[in-house]
Amino acid sequence: MKQPCAIILAGGRATRMGGGDKGLLPLGRGALLDHVIDRITPQVAATALNANGDPARLARFxxxxxxxxxxxxxxxxxxxxxGMDWAARQGAETVVSVAADTPFFPCDLVPQLLLATEGMDVPLALAATPDGRHPTFGLWPVALRADLRAALEGGLRKVVQWTDAHGAATAMFPAAGDPFFNVNTPEDLARAQAMVAE
Known part of the structure; x- marks a missing residue:
């Protein structure tokens, strides 16, 4: 299988952080998004951001x-x-999704997702820890994009409802260190700052 592309999901409304782009919040020497980009880029063939509104605010990335x-x-x-549509235009067979507010996700996310889908005709997988699945972290086959588009146009919104219908595999990660810790509140951001400082 060709190396996947990646889509960073930065389209959330960040209501608990007072609105705006969570990915632009300062973290360490850069922004939250810098950490996410640095983690995913070595694992994939190409990376794009998913965000609505004026794209110019994200041009610096x-x-x-x-x-x-x-x-x-x-x-x-x-x-x-x-991400699926864009990855298909790049000639990729799959795209990996990651969340823009989760700066410490595993450095072996993509290899583990690919491993979980070995032997599947249509490689689809979600990341999980023993606490449960993390549906914004997944491997998605571009071959299913017409199916997903139809489901969304029909009103479907729950990730696991769609992935379960297609027999998605699970890539299990240890819970140690809270690898999918995400920044939802000012307190979370303070915790992330402390983790970066360590």
């Missing part, structure tokens, strides 16, 4: 900025679909 391809705030699956 030097990545393609893809808007949701369906109307209304359709949640992470719409960002996944944007």
């Amino acid at each position: 030097g990545l393609p900025v893809l808007a949701d391809p369906v109307e209304g705030f359709a949640g992470p699956l719409a960002g996944v679909l944007a």
Whole structure:
């Protein structure tokens, strides 16, 4: 299988952080997004951002900025679909999604997702820890993008509802160190700052 592309899901409304782009919040020497980009880029063939609104605000990252391809705030699956469409144009067979507010996700995320889908005709997998699945971290086959588009246009919004219907595999990661810790509140951001400082 060809190396996947990656889509960073940065389209959330960040209501608990007072609105705006969570990915632009300062963390360490850069922004939250810098940490996410640094983690995913070595694992994939190419990377893009999924965000709605004016893409110019994200220009400094030097990545393609893809808007949701369906109307209304359709949640992470719409960002996944944007990534699938873009990855298909790159000639990739799969795209990996990661969340823009989760700066410490595993450095072997992509290899483990690929491993989980070995032997599958249509490679689809979600990351998980013993606490449960992390549906914004997944491997998505571009071959299913028409199916996902139809599901979104039909009103489906829950990631696991769609992935379960397609028999998604699970890539299990240890819970130690809270690898999928995400920044939702000012307190979370303070915790992330302390983790970076360590």
